[in-house]
Amino acid sequence: MKKLITICLLWLVSAQTFALPKVEFTAVNLADHKRIVVFIKDTQSLTGIAAQINQESSGQLLAAIANSDASTKFGDTQIFYGIAPFTQVSVIGQGDEPLTQASLQALGGYAIASIPANLQEQAAIVTDALNTKVETPEAWLALGAALRDYHFDKYKTPSARTLPSDLLIQSNDINAAKAKYDKDLKHMAEGIYLARDLASEPGKTMYPESFVSQVKKAFKGVKNIDIDVLKVRDMRKRNMGALLGVGQGSVHDPRLLVISYVGAGKKAPIALVGKGITFDTGGISLKQNKGMWAMKSDMAGAAAVAGTLLAVAKRGEQINLVGVMPLAENMPSGDAIRPGDVLTTMQGTTIEIISTDAEGRLILADAVRYAQKEFKPSLLLNIATLTGSAVRALSDEYAAVVTRDWQLTEQMMAIGKSSGENVWPLPLHPNHFDQIKSDIADIKNSGAGNPGASIGAAVVATFIDKDLPWVHLDIAGVDWLDADIAIAPKGSQGWGVRFMDQLVRESLKSDE
Structure with missing residues (x-):
C-alpha cells in the first residue's frame, strides 16, 4: 500500500507542467493590435510607435498622460482605456538611466502585469523607444515578461486557473531577438519555472x-x-x-x-x-x-x-x-x-x-x-x-x-x-x-x-x-x-x- 501511495503521489507531482507565455517578435500592426504597452521617457512628447498611437487616437494618448499621474519614473504604470480605436494602452516609465539586462527584465514584468489575465487576444509590447545599449533588449524584456507570467495553480479548479499569455514584442531586428530568446533566455525562464514549481509544491x-x-x-x-x-x-x-x-x-x-x-x-x-x-x-x-x-x-x-x-x-x-x-x-x-x-x-x-x-x-x-x-x-x-x-x-x-x-x-x-x-x-x-x-x-x-x-x-x-x-x-x-x-x-x-x-x-x- 505504501508503494502504491508513493506511485500516486509521484504521478500527481508531475501531472501538470507550467507553460511559458507565447512570445512572437515582429513589427506591430496598429490595425490588428488594440492592447498595447509603450515605454516612455518624456511625458510631453512621444516618439516612434507611441507617437503613431497618439496620432491615430487624435491626440488622446498625450492628453490622457497629461491628465493623469503618469511619470517617467522607472516602472510607473498607467493604464488607459477607451483611447479609440485602441481598447487599452499601458504607459510605463523607463526612468532616466540606460536600461540594463536586469532593468529590461523588470520592464517586461511591469508590461505583462498591466495586461489582463486570460486575455483572448494577443497583446503588443512596443520597444522602439527603449533607452539601452544592451544587445537584443527585446529578448531580455521577453524574459522578464515570462517570469512575471508564472502561475502555480495546479491545485485550483480548472476554471480558476490562469492561462499563459500571448505576446507580440515589437522588434527592429526580429531574427536576432528571436534567436536570443528561443536559444538562450527562454531556457533560463524554463529553469526558473522548474525551480518555482519544485518550491511551490506541498x-x-x-x-x-x-x-x-x-x-x-x-x-x-x-x-x-x-x-x-x-x-x-x-x-x-x-x-x-x-x-x-x-x-x-x-x-x-x-x-x-x-x-x-x-x-x-x-x-x-x-x-x-x-x-x-x-x-x-x-x-x-x-x-x-x-x-x-x-x-x-x-x-x-x-x-x-x-x-x-x-x-x-x-x-x-x-x-x-x-x-x-x-x-x-x-x-x-x-x-x-x-x-x-x-x-x-x-x-x-x-x-x-x-x-x-x-x-x-x-x-x-x-x-x-x-x-x-x-x-x-x-x-x-x-x-x-x-x-x-x-x-x-x-x-x-x-x-x-x-x-x-x-x-x-x-x-x-x-x-x-x-x-x-x-x-x-x-x-x-x-x-x-x-x-x-x-x-x-x-x-x-x-x-x-x-x-x-x-x-x-x-x-x-x-x-x-x-x-x-x-x-x-x-x-x-x-x-x-x-x-x-x-x-x-x-x-x-x-x-x-x-x-x-x-x-x-x-x-x-x-x-x-
Missing part, C-alpha cells in the same frame, strides 16, 4: 524521491547530462552521517541528487550545491506553527541548482557544471536525531547537534565534501535557505554572500547586479569558528551569540578546502515573497537561477 507531494522524479522528467532528452542518485545504502558506504541523520526521522528516505553537465571536455567544473530540505518542521527542535507551511520551500537552494543546470544545458554552454542536491525531510519522530546527539560526516569531522532546526548546514556538510572529492571543482558555490539571521540582517532586498576573500565577494556583488539578484556580504571571522567548537565533538551545528548567518557559513566552511574558491549564498530572505515584484508573482521566486546563470556567463567570458 510537502505531502514534494519529498526527496518525488523531487528526483520531477527533476529527471525536466531533463529528459537534454544532451550532455548525467544524473546520479545516491540512496541510503550509497550514503552509508560513504559515511554521510550528517545527511542520513537529518533524514532519519522521516518516512521518506533522503537522497543525494547529482547532475553533471559536460560541455567543455575534461576541464574542472564549477560545482553548485543546493540545500534540499523538502519540508522543515525543525525536527525535535520543533518550529512554531505560525509560518511553518512556508517550510515546503526549504529546498529552494536545491531547486535553483536544478533550474540552473537545466538552463545551461539546454542552451549548450561550453562549460562543465555539476549540481549536487542533498535532499531530506526534517521531521520529529521516534527515530529522529535529538539535540545533544553527535553525527559523523563523510569528511570524518564529528558534529554535536545543538538544534535539530539547524539542519541545512548538516546536509550541506556531506554534500560539499562529496562535490570536492568526486569532481575536484574550480569553484564551489553553495546556496541555501539557511538562517533567519540573514533575513533580519538583509530583509528581502539582498541574499547574503560569504566568501574567504574580498575580491571574490566583489565579483559576486557585480554578478548580482547584472543578474538582477542582488547579494550583500556578511563576515566570516576566526571567532565564528571558535563559537562552533564543541566540548564532546569536533564542532557543533549552532554557536552562541547573534551572528547566526555567519555561524551557519562557518559550519559549511569547515568542510570546504581552504585553497578552493568558495561562495556561500544564504537566500532565506529572498526565496519566497509575500507580494508581487516586477519579475515574479508572490510566492516562490526561483531565486538563484539568474544569479548562478550569470556566474556561468562571466566564467565563460574570463576564459576567452
Whole structure:
C-alpha cells in the first residue's frame, strides 16, 4: 500500500507542467493590435510607435498622460482605456538611466502585469523607444515578461486557473531577438519555472524521491547530462552521517541528487550545491506553527541548482557544471536525531547537534565534501535557505554572500547586479569558528551569540578546502515573497537561477 501511495503521489507531482507565455517578435500592426504597452521617457512628447498611437487616437494618448499621474519614473504604470480605436494602452516609465539586462527584465514584468489575465487576444509590447545599449533588449524584456507570467495553480479548479499569455514584442531586428530568446533566455525562464514549481509544491507531494522524479522528467532528452542518485545504502558506504541523520526521522528516505553537465571536455567544473530540505518542521527542535507551511520551500537552494543546470544545458554552454542536491525531510519522530546527539560526516569531522532546526548546514556538510572529492571543482558555490539571521540582517532586498576573500565577494556583488539578484556580504571571522567548537565533538551545528548567518557559513566552511574558491549564498530572505515584484508573482521566486546563470556567463567570458 505504501508503494502504491508513493506511485500516486509521484504521478500527481508531475501531472501538470507550467507553460511559458507565447512570445512572437515582429513589427506591430496598429490595425490588428488594440492592447498595447509603450515605454516612455518624456511625458510631453512621444516618439516612434507611441507617437503613431497618439496620432491615430487624435491626440488622446498625450492628453490622457497629461491628465493623469503618469511619470517617467522607472516602472510607473498607467493604464488607459477607451483611447479609440485602441481598447487599452499601458504607459510605463523607463526612468532616466540606460536600461540594463536586469532593468529590461523588470520592464517586461511591469508590461505583462498591466495586461489582463486570460486575455483572448494577443497583446503588443512596443520597444522602439527603449533607452539601452544592451544587445537584443527585446529578448531580455521577453524574459522578464515570462517570469512575471508564472502561475502555480495546479491545485485550483480548472476554471480558476490562469492561462499563459500571448505576446507580440515589437522588434527592429526580429531574427536576432528571436534567436536570443528561443536559444538562450527562454531556457533560463524554463529553469526558473522548474525551480518555482519544485518550491511551490506541498510537502505531502514534494519529498526527496518525488523531487528526483520531477527533476529527471525536466531533463529528459537534454544532451550532455548525467544524473546520479545516491540512496541510503550509497550514503552509508560513504559515511554521510550528517545527511542520513537529518533524514532519519522521516518516512521518506533522503537522497543525494547529482547532475553533471559536460560541455567543455575534461576541464574542472564549477560545482553548485543546493540545500534540499523538502519540508522543515525543525525536527525535535520543533518550529512554531505560525509560518511553518512556508517550510515546503526549504529546498529552494536545491531547486535553483536544478533550474540552473537545466538552463545551461539546454542552451549548450561550453562549460562543465555539476549540481549536487542533498535532499531530506526534517521531521520529529521516534527515530529522529535529538539535540545533544553527535553525527559523523563523510569528511570524518564529528558534529554535536545543538538544534535539530539547524539542519541545512548538516546536509550541506556531506554534500560539499562529496562535490570536492568526486569532481575536484574550480569553484564551489553553495546556496541555501539557511538562517533567519540573514533575513533580519538583509530583509528581502539582498541574499547574503560569504566568501574567504574580498575580491571574490566583489565579483559576486557585480554578478548580482547584472543578474538582477542582488547579494550583500556578511563576515566570516576566526571567532565564528571558535563559537562552533564543541566540548564532546569536533564542532557543533549552532554557536552562541547573534551572528547566526555567519555561524551557519562557518559550519559549511569547515568542510570546504581552504585553497578552493568558495561562495556561500544564504537566500532565506529572498526565496519566497509575500507580494508581487516586477519579475515574479508572490510566492516562490526561483531565486538563484539568474544569479548562478550569470556566474556561468562571466566564467565563460574570463576564459576567452
